Amino acid sequence: MTKTEPELLVSNPAGQVYVHRLVPLPSQTYVGRPALFLDRDGVVNYDSHYVSDPASIRLLDGVVSVVTRCNDIGIPVFVVTNQSGISRGFYDWSDYDRVTHRLVSIMGPLSKFTAIYANSYHHEQASQGWRKPGPNMLLQSSIDYGVDLASSFLVGDRLSDIQAAYNAGLLQAAHVLSGSHSTERANIKSWLAQTAENQSRFSCLMLNTLQHFDPPCYF
Numbered sequence: 001m002t003k004t005e006p007e008l009l010v011s012n013p014a015g016q017v018y019v020h021r022l023v024p025l026p027s028q029t030y031v032g033r034p035a036l037f038l039d040r041d042g043v044v045n046y047d048s049h050y051v052s053d054p055a056s057i058r059l060l061d062g063v064v065s066v067v068t069r070c071n072d073i074g075i076p077v078f079v080v081t082n083q084s085g086i087s088r089g090f091y092d093w094s095d096y097d098r099v100t101h102r103l104v105s106i107m108g109p110l111s112k113f114t115a116i117y118a119n120s121y122h123h124e125q126a127s128q129g130w131r132k133p134g135p136n137m138l139l140q141s142s143i144d145y146g147v148d149l150a151s152s153f154l155v156g157d158r159l160s161d162i163q164a165a166y167n168a169g170l171l172q173a174a175h176v177l178s179g180s181h182s183t184e185r186a187n188i189k190s191w192l193a194q195t196a197e198n199q200s201r202f203s204c205l206m207l208n209t210l211q212h213f214d215p216p217c218y219f
């Protein structure tokens, strides 16, 4: 497999944004198509907290089949991940790059991500919308590949993932319990309830794992 070099999208003193494009640009393949957005840690792979060792990467149940199904029906799959461990000094972008290549490798040849967006911001405000719940990684994928956000779907294990979907104009998302944050479901339900009037346009499925997610039903 050809090694995909990460492309730097944004850099300032508070953090950076990189993308690995597994489908190179320019690409017209997905213009106007819905996309599947996946958070990384706790959705694609086990979240061992500040994942930085490629050897520790283990895929969660269901992810390979979901991505393969999306590939089969022409739905691009984007990974959007907050990596504040970089700005906190726990690891660096070269560690992140090695983890990314390990992840792509173990997904296998029939289960392909379209692109993987990551930001290293620690503070939400300083991130200017790049750190989830900010929408910028999702918006950037739409700029890059022309995907239709309103018909897209996001799966996450944190409230901030679900809020990023909402903030990017998605109408649907799913929360999975495969992450290690046991309080998040309650936080999501509370957030949905607090703002139900304003958010009648937005729905969030409550699933156990990605094994319970069948892509053709949602696009």
Ligand SMILES: [Mg+2]
Residues within 6 Å of the ligand: 039, 040, 041, 042, 043, 047, 156, 157, 158, 179
């Ligand atoms: Mg997560």
